[in-house]
Amino acid sequence: MDIRELDVTDxxxxxxWYDVMERAARADRPHALLEGFDAFEVTATEPGEYAERVRLEARDGGEVVGVAELELPLTENLDVGWCDVNVVPEERRRGIGRALLEVVAGRARNAGRSRLGGEVNVDPHGSRAGLEFALAIGAEEKHREDHLVADLPIEPAPVDPAYEVVTWRGRCPDEHREAYLAMRNQMNADVPTGQLDLEATVLYDARLASSEERLARSYDVRVAAARRRTDGAFGGYSLLFVPHGADYGWQDDTLVMPEHRGHRLGGAMKTTNYADLPEHIGLVHTWTAPSNTAMHHTNTALGFxxxxxxxxMEASI
Ligand SMILES: CC(C)(COP(=O)(O)OP(=O)(O)OC[C@H]1O[C@@H](n2cnc3c(N)ncnc32)[C@H](O)[C@@H]1OP(=O)(O)O)[C@@H](O)C(=O)NCCC(=O)NCCS
Structure with a gap:
């Protein structure tokens, strides 16, 4: 078995590489939501300026049997590397995962990183291999979220009459950008991250524009934002991604600004986005910390x- 870097020009x-990642990740997880091939192609062939990615592959007799990815943030959290390791089911428990992880850790250390973080998803009725592996390599649990899904359509929730919901797709219109950036930064500062010790990402206009342009290549990005009628102040937003060609959506951020809480705006913004989707979109995925009582309640009330x-998980390296 040898480990080498993926030749991203081939x-x-x-x-x-993508097929092995997908097959390994789906083996134990019928509900897995994975980056689609389109989105993978964008990050593999046209790296962004805010993170560097290294992709490794383990080969046995010429066949790819395992893959790993290391993401190195370049503007904040410069002590951290994010990693993901996947080994095809029939080749597990032969040390391939550990060997990939050692190369990942070496590359992260060479880039000045002192800790490796990664997400492990576990199906309650499936294998716990990912979690057992992470614990075996010395990682500790730092934060936990639930992955939820709901079938569409979902009955739209009423909008508090003091507010109106404004929507856009793709790039945020110029007239809303300042308010939208303020909310995105509030979200990055407020989102519960448990024991994870991370600097919040700070978005400014150029960084938002770069992310909007890159995301648009693989996703239909939909935003619903609530605006107070009396003074036009934005009270929150909800962000939904639909991968091109997919029949599902992925609920990302939903934020209600502190002084606008208590008006059930979260459910109203989310369901406005769902109601606008084409009919063939039949499922929505989301993630919420079980400790985030308000959002968990909103989600379960909507049928998630x-x-x-x-x-x-996080390990010192
Ligand atoms: C997690 C994964 C990468 C492990 O790959 P692997 O090649 O089987 O890992 P290794 O053989 O190097 O195992 C290293 C150690 O992890 C632990 N481990 C791995 N799988 C385990 C399992 N199913 N049950 C209990 N312990 C397990 C063991 O301690 C093992 O050492 P041992 O075999 O000497 O007892 C693989 O199961 C996988 O691809 N899972 C799906 C993706 C995933 O969850 N990745 C983790 C996110 S980073």
């Missing part, structure tokens, strides 16, 4: 059900 090598537990 389309068939990229396809093989827990399908996986997600553990944020």
């Amino acid at each position: 389309p068939s090598a990229r396809r093989a 059900q827990v399908v996986e537990h997600m553990y944020e």
Whole structure:
């Protein structure tokens, strides 16, 4: 078995790498939500300026049997590397995962990182291999979230009459950008991250524009924002991604600004986005910390059900 870096200039090598990642990740997880091939192609062939990614592959007799990815943030959290390791089911418990992880840790250390973080998703009725592996390599649990899904359509929740919901797709219109950036930064500062010791990402106009432009290549990005009628102040936003060609959506951030809480705006913004989706979109995924009582309650009231537990693990390297 040898481990080498993926040659990102070779389309068939990229396809093989992605297929192994997908097959390994789906083996134990019927509800897995994975980055689609389109989105993978964008990050593999046109790296962004805010993170560097290293992709490794383990080969046995010429066949790719395991893959790993290391993401190195370049503007904040410069002591951290994010990693993901996947080994095809028939080749597990032969030390391939550990060997990949050692190369990942070496590359992270060379880039000045002192800790490795990673997400492990566990199906309550499936294998706990990912979690057992993370514990075996010395990682500790730092934060936990539930992965929930809901079938569409979902009955739209009423909007408090003191507010109106404004929507857009793709790039945020110029007239809302300042308010939207303030809310995105509030979200990054407020989102519960348990024991994870991380600097919040700070978004400014150019960074938001770069992310909007890159995301648009693989996703239909939909935003619903609540605006108070009396003074036009924005009270919150909800962000939904629909991968191109997919029949599901992925609920990302939902924030209600502190002085606007208590008006049930979260459910109203989310369901406004769902109601606007084309009919063939039949499922929405989301993640919420079980300790985030308000959002968990909003989600279960809308019909979301827990399908996986997600553990944020971290190891010193
Ligand atoms: C997690 C995963 C990468 C492990 O790959 P692997 O090649 O089987 O790992 P290794 O053989 O190097 O195992 C290293 C140690 O992890 C632990 N471990 C791995 N799988 C385990 C399992 N199913 N049950 C209990 N312990 C396990 C053991 O301590 C093992 O050492 P041992 O075999 O000497 O007892 C693989 O199961 C996988 O791809 N799972 C799906 C993706 C995932 O969850 N990745 C983790 C996110 S980073």
